[in-house]
Structures are given as C-alpha cells and as structure tokens.
Amino acid sequence: MQKTRIICTIGPATESYEMLRKMYDAGMDIVRLNMSHGTHESHTKVIKHIKTLNKKVEFPIPILLDTQGPEIRTGDLVQDLNLQEGTIVSIAARGPLDVEESSIHINYAEIMESVNVGDKITVDNGLINFEILEKRDRLMQCRVIDGGVLKSKRHVNLPGIRVNLPAITQKDEQDIAFGLAADVDFIALSFVREAEDIRRLRHLMGHKAGRVKIIAKIEDQEGVRNLEDIIQEADGIMVARGDLGAEINLEDLPNVQRRIVRLCAEYGKRVIVATHLLESMIHNPIPTRAEVTDVANAVYEEVDAVMLSGETTVGKYPIKCVEHLRKIAIKTEAIPGLQFAKNLQRTKDKQQLAIAAVQLAGGLQAKGIVVITRRGIMADFVSNCRPFFTNIYAFTNMSQSRRTMTLNRGVFPFRINFSSDPEKTLQTAFRILKEREHFQMGEKVVIISDVLAQHRVDSIQIRDIP
Known part of the structure; x- marks a missing residue:
C-alpha cells in the first residue's frame, strides 16, 4: 500500500x-x-x-x-449569460432584483461596503472576472475582464477583501x-x-x-x-x-x-x-x-x-x-522526498522519543516500527518523522483512534484488545503482523509505546518477531 x-x-x-x-x-x-x-x-x-x-x-x-x-454566490438566472470580454454589466447586492437594471445578482448584502472601485470580483473559481468601475446605491458597474458563460448560483470570490460572514x-x-x-x-x-x-x-x-x-x-x-x-x-x-x-x-x-x-x-x-x-x-x-x-x-x-x-x-x-x-x-515514494519533517523545530519529549525510534529502525534496517497507543498520539509523533525505509504499524484498543490514524502518512493501524500484561499485548501485535503483513520469524522491529507499562512509561524496545 x-x-x-x-x-x-x-x-x-x-x-x-x-x-x-x-x-x-x-x-x-x-x-x-x-x-x-x-x-x-x-x-x-x-x-x-x-x-x-x-x-x-x-x-x-x-x-x-x-x-x-460562508459562501457567496450569484443568484438564479432565467437563462445563462454569455459574457463577452470588455462588456459593461451591472451587479446588484442582495435585495429585490430589478431585471431591467441589473444583469447579475450576488447574495452578499454587504458587498457594496466591502469593495471599492478598481477591485476585482471573481466568479466560478476564476473562470469569469470583473473589474468594478462604479458604485451607486446597491448597484455596481463592472467591466468583464475574462468572459464566459455564467450559470445560476456560481461561487464568488472577492480577492484580498475580508468578507464579513461568520x-x-x-x-x-x-x-x-x-x-x-x-x-x-x-x-x-x-x-x-x-x-x-x-x-x-x-x-x-x-x-x-x-x-x-x-x-x-x-x-x-x-x-x-x-x-x-x-x-x-x-x-x-x-x-x-x-x-x-x-x-x-x-x-x-x-x-x-x-x-x-x-x-x-x-x-x-x-x-x-x-x-x-x-x-x-x-x-x-x-x-x-x-x-x-x-x-x-x-x-x-x-x-x-x-x-x-x-x-x-x-x-x-x-x-x-x-x-x-x-x-x-x-x-x-520510492525515492527520498524533501523530508521537511526531518527538521522538526517544535519538538516535545515524546517527539524526541519518536525521532530516536525512527533513527534506530533505520540503523537496524528494521522490518517495521510498531507503535502501541490508545489515542494515536505516539503514532502522530512517529509519522511526523517521515521514516523512509520502513512503515509504521500502530496498535490501539480504540476504534475511532484506529480510523483517525489512517490520515497519518505511512501509518497502518490495527485494533486489538490491550492486556494488563504488556507482553501479551505485544504477542497479539506480533501475531497480527505475521498473519496480515507477512512478517517472518526473526525479523527485527522497533517498538515504541506509552502504554506498555502500568504507570504509562514511555519506552523503546528492539525485538525479533517470535
């Protein structure tokens, strides 16, 4: 994968x-x-x-x-508008639409107070663009900079302008x-x-x-x-x-x-x-x-x-x-990337532990890094290090933690029942690695955990798959 x-x-x-x-x-x-x-x-x-x-x-x-x-959109149109470059059109703010005066309607009531002459209005992810030439009452006269076919309820952007919406x-x-x-x-x-x-x-x-x-x-x-x-x-x-x-x-x-x-x-x-x-x-x-x-x-x-x-x-x-x-x-992924994460500047104690585990796994050419974690925090720290030569296999006893760890680059999460005996928890993890990930007896793994002890002691171990 x-x-x-x-x-x-x-x-x-x-x-x-x-x-x-x-x-x-x-x-x-x-x-x-x-x-x-x-x-x-x-x-x-x-x-x-x-x-x-x-x-x-x-x-x-x-x-x-x-x-x-907080989306801003154009209003409903009786029919699509074919806007030609250089054409002058009227754009109205929210309110009763006078079809004789206005060709385009925008559903943002405060647009008149937000924009100035010379500002740009962008519609439909930049496909259609207008320049504001004049403001009066609730109408703006605008020049079409980039034309196209305008349909109903297209998304509107006001580049560089703070929109007063929640x-x-x-x-x-x-x-x-x-x-x-x-x-x-x-x-x-x-x-x-x-x-x-x-x-x-x-x-x-x-x-x-x-x-x-x-x-x-x-x-x-x-x-x-x-x-x-x-x-x-x-x-x-x-x-x-x-x-x-x-x-x-x-x-x-x-x-x-x-x-x-x-x-x-x-x-x-x-x-x-x-x-x-x-x-x-x-x-x-x-x-x-x-x-x-x-x-x-x-x-x-x-x-x-x-x-x-x-x-x-x-x-x-x-x-x-x-x-x-x-x-x-x-x-x-088969070639080294930019490795931004190799220079973690905001490190915590657990992050330092993760860095040590990743370096150890690289030096040993370990088959994998095994993380035992409840909420996925330790898996976050190991993933932050972006290990290149090995994957991260995370084991948790919480289903939602397992799912959220899926977003972490290089983390392959499993759910198991944790035992009060840390060694039993590890043996369960080893069994899954052999059955599902085809690990072989004698292959080395680096184990990092903050739950493999009665008093939540952070630890790193080197183990052979039994």
Missing part, C-alpha cells in the same frame, strides 16, 4: 456500495462528504455503506465531513451536529481565517472535541496571514487550492502550498493537498502529464494525503483516478 493517503469525495458517480468497494480496492483510504452538495439523507446512505464496508476490509475507511462555509454558519452548525451524531472521524472547516474559528468549532463539538479531528481549510489571504496560529490550533490543514487560487495570485500558489506543508511538518500536524489533482479525468480516461507531476510533487513534499473532488463525484472515471493516484504515489 502507498504511504500517502487518498481521499475521495463521494457523489452521484460513487455513492453506491458497489462503487465504494471498488474505490477501496483501487486504493481509496478516506471518504469525504461535501456538505455543499447532497442532503443529510443522501450522506446518511453513504455513511451506512462505509460502516458496512468497514466490517469487511483490512483497514477501516474514516469519514471526513467538509462544511460548506466562520461557522447556521447550516454548518446543523451539518456538524449531523456529522457528530453519525460518528464521522474528521471535520474540515471551510474558510478558516484565524485560530479562533477552530476554537469555536471545538466548543461546538463538546465532549467529542479531541476524538473527532479538526482539519482547517486555508482558502483566502487572511487564512494565509494567520497560518502559523491556525496550524497550532488545528489537528491538520487542507490546502484548498480552488478558492485559494482565486483569492491569491496564481503564481504565488505553489510557494504558499510549500510553506503550508513545511509548517505542518515543523508543528507535527497533518496536511492534505486538494483540488484539481486529476481534473482532466472528469472527462478523460488518463491524466495530463502536468497533473501527474503535480501529484508527484505533493507526494515528494511528503504530504499526508491528496484529495479528489469532482473526479470522483461526477467524473466518468473515478476508479481509474484512484488507481492513477496510487501508482503515482508508490513510484514517487
């Missing part, structure tokens, strides 16, 4: 049990439920399918719920409550602008905070400015390149992505690269060469996961998409 995890967004093309099984067999590790689309009823069906599937597969599939966030909308609160009741494993919070957004979500989560992991989506300039504070507060970061690429200069996007990956490595947080990985495969059976290189670069940067969106929701070739991602990951 590849070390880099593959996250697949589920939609009409993949929501059946049969397709989910095929996606898992192709290499899917985690499913994403996009709350911008579908209903609680349709998402419930997917969750039930995943829970059924998890009883039959070797490694469980965790569920990531992705909130819609980080967690009323819809988001309802969706989060739905996800927690359904025992999802991750919540990805859209348009995180500051660390306080994460703290508010954690408060909403109540007693499930800490068990359900929080992924902060970086999608605008304010999120980039507050990046370090956000990383420290969240469990992981998603580089949401769709909106982020519309909010910042496109030529800055690769450097921002690399900075996010590096800081996540330094702080020991999970990182996901998302959007447009294999976009051409929505319609075509093979990816472009540039897409292959883009995916390989993310793997080379040693991200924890890469994520598919439209490719697996409405695309024609969802299985092939997953197969291509897996092949690219396996080939790229």
